[in-house]
Amino acid sequence: MLRRTLARFGIDPYLLALLATVAVAIILPATGRGAVVANDAVSVAVALLFFLYGARLSPKAVWDGLLHWRLQSLVFASTYVLFPLLGLGLTKAFGNFLSPTLILGLMFVCVLPSTVQSSIAFTSIARGNVAAALCSASVSNLFGMVVTPLLVMLLLNANGGGFSTAAVESIALQLLAPFAVGQILRPWIGTFLQRHKAVISLVDRGSILLVVYAAFSEGMAAGIWSQVTAGDLVAVVLLDMVLLAAVLVITTVVSRRFGFSKEDEIAIVFCGSKKSLASGIPMANILFPGQALGLIVLPLMLFHQIQLFACATLAQRYAKRPVETHPEPESQPMLGPAKA
Structure with missing residues (x-):
């Protein structure tokens, strides 16, 4: 009942869990020995998370999705080219109004991969190309384990980033290696994972x-x-909204200009406009050691909820479009003489 009530108002229950976690951390933060234990637990949890990603992702789904190269290319360009360019423009224009850490967090949002679950869910609600969305979001996350750290190195160093070669090793050990092991073990544990979703x-x-x-x-x-300050929070929310609105408009216009079907357009818009909280927070934990991680991920947490509200509304609008029907062929006249 609680989940249905929250859904009616467009509230993601998981966001409430995130906010509750932040409240607990503020009231009862892990310090001393507890902080060491928490950091060790995080390393194990992140490795487990990407192991499960590898065990659940079908290699066939990735290769099938790559065959639709025009759609995949457009989503990839939106995720890893359009977003960073818009982020650079916004941070240059409004960088003086926010702290360097929040600016870093905003740029970090722009270099992250797309989401998987919500991209597919919204594409399904909107009656779009679900298969393409599944492949596109999966490929985005797969490439993100390499592309995101590279973009951090190229773009975020100038904005106060803390990327180093040690981060590459951490990515390999905590993300790529568990993912590879999950892929190897998938034939034996994939069915089990499907039964225990x-x-x-x-x-x-x-x-x-x-x-x-x-x-x-x-x-x-x-x-x-x-x-x-409260002003900082308002500014981050507004910049997140501007960023998302710009990407939604651009992906919609470009997909129509290139002649994609409505179903493909829906997959492009939803996959190309998302940023993954599930991948982003573990990556931030690896890429920015010793920095104010709470502030760095704050723009991402806010963007996550904004994209859920906006895309839920957009998906409902897409879903209300008329169902395309194909007229049945007219029956052919009977040959031969008609019976009396």
Whole structure:
């Protein structure tokens, strides 16, 4: 009942869980030995998370999706070219109004891969090309484990990023290696994971909550929240909204100009406009060691909820379009003489 009530108002229950985790970290932050244990648990949780990604992702789905190269190319360009360019423009224009850490967090949003679950869910609601959305979102996350760190190195160093070669090793050990092991073991454990989706989802979301708790606990210990004002939060929300609106408009216009079907357009718009909280927070934990991680991921957490509200509304509008029907061929006249 609670889930249905929240859904009626467009509220994501998982967002409430995230907010509750932040509140717990503010009231009862992990310090001392507890902080060490929390960080070790985060490393294990992140490795487990990407192991499960590898075990669930079908290699055939990836290769089938790559065959629709025009659609995949457009989503890839939106995720890893359009977003970073817009982010650079916004941070240059409004960088003086926000702290360097929040600017870094906003740019970090722009270099992340697309989501998987919500991209597919919204495409399905909107009666779009679900198969293409599944492949596109999966490929985006697969490439994101390599492309996102490279973009951090290229773009975020100039904006106060902390990327180093050690981060490459951490990505390989904590993300790529578990993912590869999951792919190898998929023939033996894939069916088991399909039968226990609820448990796997709990592990997925629980891992993210653990990372958020550790990040915000560290922020409390460092006193970073004294640096954030209500004006900062409003500014981040507005910039997130502008960023999302620009991508939604551009992907819609471009997909129509290139002559994609309505179903493909829907997949392009939803996959090309999303940014993954599930991948983003673990990556931030690896790519920005020793920095104010709570502030860096704040723009991502806000963007996550904004994209859910906006895309839920957009999906409902797409779903209301008339159903295309194909007229049945007219029956052919009978040959030969008619019976009396």
